[in-house]
Amino acid sequence: MTIADAQPHMQSTKEIGTAWDRMVAKRRFYTILGLVILIAAFASSVRFADESNAGHFFDRLPHLFDFLSWLIPKDWNDVWRALFDIASVNDKGGEEFNFDRGRVYVWGTFYIPEYFELMIVTINVALISTIIGFVFAVPLSFFAARNLTNSWVLRIFSKRLMEFLRAFPEIVIAGLFSAILSIGPVAAIIAISLHTVGALGKLFYEVAENIDMKPDEGMKAVGANWWERVRFAALPQVLPNFTSYALLRLEINVRASTIIGAVGGGGIGEELKLSISRGFGAKTMALVLLLFVTIVAVDQFSAWLRRRLVGEHAFLLQH
Numbered sequence: 173m174t175i176a177d178a179q180p181h182m183q184s185t186k187e188i189g190t191a192w193d194r195m196v197a198k199r200r201f202y203t204i205l206g207l208v209i210l211i212a213a214f215a216s217s218v219r220f221a222d223e224s225n226a227g228h229f230f231d232r233l234p235h236l237f238d239f240l241s242w243l244i245p246k247d248w249n250d251v252w253r254a255l256f257d258i259a260s261v262n263d264k265g266g267e268e269f270n271f272d273r274g275r276v277y278v279w280g281t282f283y284i285p286e287y288f289e290l291m292i293v294t295i296n297v298a299l300i301s302t303i304i305g306f307v308f309a310v311p312l313s314f315f316a317a318r319n320l321t322n323s324w325v326l327r328i329f330s331k332r333l334m335e336f337l338r339a340f341p342e343i344v345i346a347g348l349f350s351a352i353l354s355i356g357p358v359a360a361i362i363a364i365s366l367h368t369v370g371a372l373g374k375l376f377y378e379v380a381e382n383i384d385m386k387p388d389e390g391m392k393a394v395g396a397n398w399w400e401r402v403r404f405a406a407l408p409q410v411l412p413n414f415t416s417y418a419l420l421r422l423e424i425n426v427r428a429s430t431i432i433g434a435v436g437g438g439g440i441g442e443e444l445k446l447s448i449s450r451g452f453g454a455k456t457m458a459l460v461l462l463l464f465v466t467i468v469a470v471d472q473f474s475a476w477l478r479r480r481l482v483g484e485h486a487f488l489l490q491h
Contacts, residue, residue, distance in 0.1 A: 251461065
């Protein structure tokens, strides 16, 4: 190859390098310009919000954590007394230290501490909501699966219904049903159940669309109807993953039922809101401690159970 033959190749490589440098420079310019616009928009919105806020956010910012001083108990032993409904030496007849008056007596002198009973209510709300959501999400997921349902009308309807159910936060649905059914766990169960149907349904139909279709073809060959194909060909393949997702949703619903409790859904959330608003430090710390331990315990138990059902290999990184 002569020098004349190599010259166009060298020129082409140089042009490619120049074009690459221009493209990188243009991308950096647009990135910096976008960040400048984003920062300017953020600063303007914060300034507008500060001027619109009667409390003046920036003026009150140094006092952001002042409320923590209200919630620090003067006697840390009162945290354990509040948790187990033991009479406090600081009780002077008010509501801040009336720990022993919240006992839930079961038989004779045997009682369940008030906060434990409220935590049981919260867990029950989450558990019942998860079961209801699971029961309704399973058939909807099969209706929505493209490989199992030929009717596009039924598929579209099922998907849109699940999207509608999960479009609204649980707390919004709970507020609506609280106005209709009065405050209490029933409104919380309905709200969380509806959202769970939509959330689990989406996860379930994505699992159903990725099953091995050979068992389904075998069921078709022997003349099985749609229900028999789903029952004997699809369900055995997806049930471990369905159960795994349901347990994961249970963890989420425990947190959701706590939040909904703060708006009248019953359980420990309502008591936590009242304790914080009234500045009852010992009660608040006891509730936070119990809530933290319970959520960790539920998370660990459901993770262990999911591993047992799905198998340890599903949680390992695939190389």
